[in-house]
Amino acid sequence: MLNARVTMVQGMKTTANAGQDMQKHEATGRDTRAAILTRAIRANVPLRKTFVQANKGADSRPGPLKDFVTGRDLRGLRAYLMIVAACSNGEKGWTTEHDSAVWARLMDVDKAATPQSARTGAWRALCRLADRKLIECSRSGTMIKVTLLREDGTGKAYDRPKGDTEENRFLQIPTTFWTQGRDEKLSLPGLALFLVVAREKHWATFPAEWAPQWYGWSPDTHERGLKQLVELEYVQARAFKKKAPLAPLGFTIAQQYQRALITRPRKPPKKTTGSTPE
Template identity: 70%
Template sequence: MKTTMPAERDMQQEATATGRDTRTAVLTRSVRANVPLRKIFVQANAGGDSRHGPLKDFVTGRDLRGLKAYLLIVAACSNGENGWSTTHDSAVWARLMDIHMTADDQSARTGAWRALLRLRERKLIDCCRSGTMITVTLMREDGSGRPYDRPDGKTEENRYLQIPAAFWTTGRDESLDLPSLALFLVVAREKNWSAFPAEKAPEWYGWSADTHERGLKKLIALGLVERREHYIKAPLAPLGFTKTHQYKRTAIMQPRRPRKKTASAGR
């Protein structure tokens, strides 16, 4: 039986791609500085029976792995080069989700496929496999099962938030738990310096006030979101005003501005 020497094992480990390496490669291949995500994934538009978006089911179902996988799929597929689809070996999918860190090869492959099936059940993607290869096709972010198309921002249904590629390439995603990742998307959905009252969370988003507060606190602690006090005139309040908090993403998590094209020499 052939054995691997310690030095050879060290060389193999050093040369093996990490989850972050793999996520960076996916983003580099899709040539995205920012990843668009329809706002209705986080919160439905006003006027319907409920304001809850598909994000609610990830939070209440405690599916952090599925949520991270879905955001990466949007990043990988939304450039449209392959018909809103992407194909990888199941081991690559497992590494994209960091499952390989806590499971052997076969268990990691199985875990990745199960995570993708949960997304298919939510009608956010379609997926199929052939041997060890898995193809995933993006669907509308509202969970309707309709085919995906790139949001253009021209209508209420097509308004979108943007997640900078640096969210993944600098490893910011790795430090977030489910409440903080959900609240990152909530803050990204709105204008800078918006208020996110915890008591409105059950009505607006579908999760508890406690989950809401924990998510915001962790984002602030990690330096991904900043907070400021905001005072509102209130003639009937004892002090004549009330105090609220407003939030915005810090600079590193703001969408990247496209580089301006320079004129060609001689023109």
């Protein structure tokens, strides 16, 4: 009887260990994102600045990013940034195609859903992006094809931004932002403010009281996003004096922010000139 119980326990342990070993060999969302970035063959991902905010002189300053924040669509925003990363190298005409299960894993939808629900959730997230005129998507069986459109939400065909005009100015996100899992730690306000800070030059000010007019979300959302970025050390902050003639001391203290080194664009490796053999 004792030997039988020991054998049963050992069998249960063996089954559990086998299950754990199988899980080790299953790709995670981060693995999938890394594979896409490896295939894209790039160190940084370009994103037009008009996605975050329209250029000066526009009737309305908030860009398409506003709708993700006000719609509380973190999944959609993360998916969109990965689509830009996957498509913007132009290898397949700004288009990428994957099985719906791969899309679900790419968005981490599979973590808390059945396989079929995850597939459905991924398709719905992509449809929301299509409704915002940021992508075109279609499906055939379990395969979903996505084509990137211009980042300003106009529905125009995509072309790679070159920075030669105001409309073509772009920010860059290092691929390590995804491969090292930094995107996974950010809330929706944090991710939105990361793009806001990335849009500007070093040591810029981002006053919360201007957030509704400039970006389309509340001052509270703005402040929470900046706070998270500083706490995670994705962004650096420093205080500076600002002249204020009507203040008791003649100045007020404000904050400036810039991306920390770990979240700045990576410089391409320098080309080395080899010596010519004699």
